[in-house]
Amino acid sequence: MIYTSFVQRSPVAIGTILVVIIVGLAGTDYWFKERPTLQQSTEVSPEIPIEPTAQSSSSEASQSSIASIPSIPSSSPQAGTPASSSPRVVKKGTSTRKKAAVNVDDVIARLGLARQPTNEASFLSLMMQSGTGSETTVLLWHDDRAFLMSWLENDDVKTIFGNLKQALQGQFSSKLTDLRDETVTAPDGPPVNILSFVDPALSSERLIFLRVRTRLYEIHVAKNGETIVDQLVAELSK
Secondary structure: OHHHHHHHHHHHHHHHHHHHHHHHHHHHHHHHHHHHHHHHHHHHOOHHHHHHHHHHHHHHHHHHHHHOOOOOOOOOOOOOOOHHHHHHHHHHHHOOOOOOOOOHHHHHHHOOOEEEOOOOOOHHHHHOOOOOOOEEEEEEEOOEEEEEEEEEEOOOHHHHHHHHHHHHHOOOOOOOEEEEEEEEEOOOOOEEEEEEEEOOOOOOOEEEEEEEOOEEEEEEEOHHHOOOHHHHHHHHOO
């Protein structure tokens, strides 16, 4: 009777047991197979937004530094190019520095000239009364006067030279000869502004004014200096 009752109920019970077993197996399979994947995803996911952001910042910084250097072409760097390549860029930039003015004493010695103190006034010394004074000296060639030379250093030398030219031109007389007013640029040298003339109303000697970089020269050429004045001008124009 009990057996008969169990057999009658057994299809329902067996079905229930099978359902429980299947669900249990599925849960176990999910636990062992799916859970590690979730853990791995949980551990990796925070790194996903961080990695591209770092690469983007590095690329933008590299392109910004390259764009700030005009001597370098505007092309972007190749991937994997080390940051140590930057010294080459700096080296190129240093070639654009302004060369310092020549040493006047070295030029005088190289041409075999001798300095002699003088109290003579130059146009530069008269013009710079209230500012930084100019230096003036007489240059001797074979013990005779060759030049009176005066010079000054000033960052605003272009303005000073322009004002000086305007003042001199206003004093030119009808006896003015050999006027030269031009800018000369040597292949490996700086632009040189030259004003040269002979006017007995202003001086008994030929006058030459040179503007080279931040320096302005005034040269009074005596007869004894005519043979080497071109060499002097060339040396001062470097």
